Amino acid sequence: MSIFAREITDDLASLVKQVDEQVGKNSSKQMKAFVVLLAEDADAAAPKLEELAKKQGIKNVPLTIFDGASGPPSYKIAKDADVTVLLWRGQTVKANHAFGKGGLDKKGTEAIIADAPKILE
Amino acid sequence: MRTLAAWIAMCCLGGAAVQAGESNSLLDISRDAKLLACANRDSGTVTIVELATHAKRAEIAVGRHPEGVSFVGDSHQLAVALYDDDCVAILDAESGAIVRRIDVFDEPYGIVSSADGRRLFVTLDYPGQVLEIDPVAGTIVRTLEAGDFARGIAIAPDQSRLLVTQYYSGEVLAIDLPGGKIADRWPGISNDNLARQIAVHPKRGKAYLPHIRSRVTAVHGEGSIFPYVSVIDTVSKDTTAGDGQRRRRIPMDAFLANLVTANPWEAAISADGRQFYVVFAGTDDMFACDVIDDDYREIGYRKLVRLGRNPRAVRIAPDGQTLYVYNALDFNVVAYDTRSLTPQTTIAVTENPLGEEKLRGKVLFYSAQQPMVGRRWISCSSCHPDGQQDGRTWHNPEGLRNTQWLAGMAWTHPIHWSADRDEVQDFEHTIRGPLMQGRGLIRGAVQKELGTPNKGLSADLDALAAYSNSHTWPLSPYAKQGLSAAARRGQAIFISAETLCATCHSGPLFTDSSVKSMAMHDVGTGADDASEKLGPKFDTPTLLGVYRTAPHLHHGQAATLRDVLTTKNAGDRHGKTSHLSSGQIDDLVEYLKALPYEDPQPAAAAAGLTKVDR
Numbered sequence: 001m002s003i004f005a006r007e008i009t010d011d012l013a014s015l016v017k018q019v020d021e022q023v024g025k026n027s028s029k030q031m032k033a034f035v036v037l038l039a040e041d042a043d044a045a046a047p048k049l050e051e052l053a054k055k056q057g058i059k060n061v062p063l064t065i066f067d068g069a070s071g072p073p074s075y076k077i078a079k080d081a082d083v084t085v086l087l088w089r090g091q092t093v094k095a096n097h098a099f100g101k102g103g104l105d106k107k108g109t110e111a112i113i114a115d116a117p118k119i120l121e
Numbered sequence: 122m123r124t125l126a127a128w129i130a131m132c133c134l135g136g137a138a139v140q141a142g143e144s145n146s147l148l149d150i151s152r153d154a155k156l157l158a159c160a161n162r163d164s165g166t167v168t169i170v171e172l173a174t175h176a177k178r179a180e181i182a183v184g185r186h187p188e189g190v191s192f193v194g195d196s197h198q199l200a201v202a203l204y205d206d207d208c209v210a211i212l213d214a215e216s217g218a219i220v221r222r223i224d225v226f227d228e229p230y231g232i233v234s235s236a237d238g239r240r241l242f243v244t245l246d247y248p249g250q251v252l253e254i255d256p257v258a259g260t261i262v263r264t265l266e267a268g269d270f271a272r273g274i275a276i277a278p279d280q281s282r283l284l285v286t287q288y289y290s291g292e293v294l295a296i297d298l299p300g301g302k303i304a305d306r307w308p309g310i311s312n313d314n315l316a317r318q319i320a321v322h323p324k325r326g327k328a329y330l331p332h333i334r335s336r337v338t339a340v341h342g343e344g345s346i347f348p349y350v351s352v353i354d355t356v357s358k359d360t361t362a363g364d365g366q367r368r369r370r371i372p373m374d375a376f377l378a379n380l381v382t383a384n385p386w387e388a389a390i391s392a393d394g395r396q397f398y399v400v401f402a403g404t405d406d407m408f409a410c411d412v413i414d415d416d417y418r419e420i421g422y423r424k425l426v427r428l429g430r431n432p433r434a435v436r437i438a439p440d441g442q443t444l445y446v447y448n449a450l451d452f453n454v455v456a457y458d459t460r461s462l463t464p465q466t467t468i469a470v471t472e473n474p475l476g477e478e479k480l481r482g483k484v485l486f487y488s489a490q491q492p493m494v495g496r497r498w499i500s501c502s503s504c505h506p507d508g509q510q511d512g513r514t515w516h517n518p519e520g521l522r523n524t525q526w527l528a529g530m531a532w533t534h535p536i537h538w539s540a541d542r543d544e545v546q547d548f549e550h551t552i553r554g555p556l557m558q559g560r561g562l563i564r565g566a567v568q569k570e571l572g573t574p575n576k577g578l579s580a581d582l583d584a585l586a587a588y589s590n591s592h593t594w595p596l597s598p599y600a601k602q603g604l605s606a607a608a609r610r611g612q613a614i615f616i617s618a619e620t621l622c623a624t625c626h627s628g629p630l631f632t633d634s635s636v637k638s639m640a641m642h643d644v645g646t647g648a649d650d651a652s653e654k655l656g657p658k659f660d661t662p663t664l665l666g667v668y669r670t671a672p673h674l675h676h677g678q679a680a681t682l683r684d685v686l687t688t689k690n691a692g693d694r695h696g697k698t699s700h701l702s703s704g705q706i707d708d709l710v711e712y713l714k715a716l717p718y719e720d721p722q723p724a725a726a727a728a729g730l731t732k733v734d735r
Contacts, residue, residue: 040310040368040369040370041310041311041337043310043312044310044335053587066249066372066375067334067370067372068369068370068371068372068375068376068419069370070369070371070418070419072375073375073376073418073422074378074423079415079417108499
């Protein structure tokens with residue numbers, strides 16, 4: 001699962017925590033996930049990501065930063081998507097979710113977690 | 122969403138087109154598309170090429186280190202910024218004659234012309250100014266303050282303002298031309314660096330600057346130096362806009378999957394605003410891109426084009442059909458068809474003026490590829506571009522280290538603040554080490570630093586040394602008329618037995634350091650940095666050229682020369698200065714700024730000091 005985010009919010013932290021738990025539970029089924037914070041100033045963003053990891057006790061999901069708000073070109077992250085979640089299995093996207101600014105909420109997180117079984121081996 | 126005001130401005134600019142000399146470059150094409158001019162930095166010449174035939178018409182000797190060339194309006198006159206001659210030359214491309222020279226204070230770098238040819242605008246890298254020049258009268262009309270180390274310059278399509286890049290910060294300034302004042306700013310982030318050029322879009326209200334990131338806290342192949350194109354929105358005034366709204370960074374190492382490119386040097390945009398190109402002088406390649414009018418991605422990948430050695434300039438013909446790339450270390454310009462991006466013609470613009478050994482060394486110095494570098498992300502020149510400093514203090518494994526200028530290094534061995542190298546050839550360890558991860562230049566065993574010489578073990582490594590040792594000091598601009606009265610008073614203080622400045626900063630090179638003596642001193646700075654592993658004694662740096670190398674001291678913690686002598690000299694451990702009055706400190710600073718006021722090399726030779734050629 002790939003999570004691209006442009007801002008660290010409480011809802012994002014909650015999503016990351018729940019995904020981290022899912023990855024922990026499903027390690028035998030090869031579930032993996034990573035978070036990419038899309039930032040213009042990676043150095044300034046790094047402490048915020050470290051704080052998230054510490055506060056939420058993230059153990060299984062690498063938290064990374066991409067140096068540029070539009071993200072890696074090949075992923076075609078939508079301009080208005082504050083959070084983009086891609087669920088992959090092999091080379092195929094099984095589900096994706098995108099949320100505009102402030103759009104990620106409890107319901108959105110539940111929908112993402114509900115899709116997690118689609119990418120388990 | 123773009124604001125209404127921005128939309129209106131875009132519509133107003135809708136009919137604009139790229140003109141000759143609109144953004145600084147080593148290449149320019151005349152408005153009528155008949156001539157191409159190429160500034161040959163190493164040769165000190167400008168080459169004129171007939172574009173109809175791609176024949177070299179003339180090569181004109183202009184002076185030391187031409188860094189920018191621009192056709193003047195729609196004429197066939199050219200203006201050339203001569204970095205180390207401190208002048209702008211106006212020459213006639215038809216006759217090859219130099220029409221006039223206009224002396225400037227120091228280091229003219231980028232040069233552009235107004236559309237009507239009545240004005241030239243040139244950046245002075247040091248001290249960070251823009252000069253407005255009347256090319257006909259040969260006079261400086263105005264001097265405009267432009268921050269620190271101004272290099273890149275572009276004139277807006279509507280001729281209302283200039284965009285100027287700060288070399289060591291990547292900040293872009295807009296200078297309002299009617300008023301001559303800074304009207305807007307687009308700061309980079311703290312690690313943006315080496316922004317030497319800027320190109321404006323003819324219609325979109327955008328400008329593009331290639332630059333690097335110097336992330337000083339990461340030094341071992343973990344992302345310390347990477348390439349970028351930053352795009353600034355010159356229309357929006359909303360300074361509170363979020364990440365990437367007024368200024369967007371596009372990482373060039375992640376532009377084509379994970380292919381790393383190194384040392385972006387110049388960018389160009391076609392007259393119709395659809396094509397964008399950026400050349401990489403470290404990896405010898407170019408991204409051909411489509412301009413995307415989305416205020417988001419901005420440019421889209423079209424093709425990676427392999428170029429010649431050390432490409433430093435790119436220009437597009439007005440009809441958009443042909444692209445010209447200047448390969449500085451192949452001494453040629455290659456024409457490409459912009460649709461197929463295949464090379465059409467190679468134009469030899471000058472001869473190798475360096476000699477074979479120094480050329481080989483320079484190629485290696487600029488290369489971000491094997492055998493110098495394993496991961497394509499850095500070259501010697503990434504921190505020492507053209508032998509200068511990168512304006513950064515790096516968090517090296519041995520402690521904080523302020524990057525040093527290589528000028529005069531042939532005379533000032535040993536090398537580094539900690540004198541841990543006694544020959545350039547010892548940098549084989551750096552090439553093979555975690556920083557560069559190259560295969561290296563020596564076949565077989567490498568001798569330890571400071572031990573048995575590595576010199577003579579590799580012709581390539583000796584060539585790298587020959588080039589690295591070839592950088593010389595320019596004379597200080599503060600002493601063109603000789604030492605001022607203040608500088609003479611400062612000189613007396615400097616050499617006095619009371620201050621002891623000249624005890625360590627001694628002799629014609631203002632240092633007591635030598636490979637023979639390996640003299641090092643504790644001047645009270647070693648305890649400032651908890652990460653320091655090799656201090657507290659440091660090599661005595663030469664003071665020649667110190668006027669342009671701030672910040673000072675090994676850890677870069679003195680922002681100014683005054684700071685070195687006052688706030689950073691607690692306990693008078695770095696010479697005795699606490700008793701000096703403020704006026705005396707000013708005088709001492711004036712003296713230091715005047716160094717060198719004469720070529721120090723004859724005196725150094727007469728004093729029996731050793732010059733290392735390779």
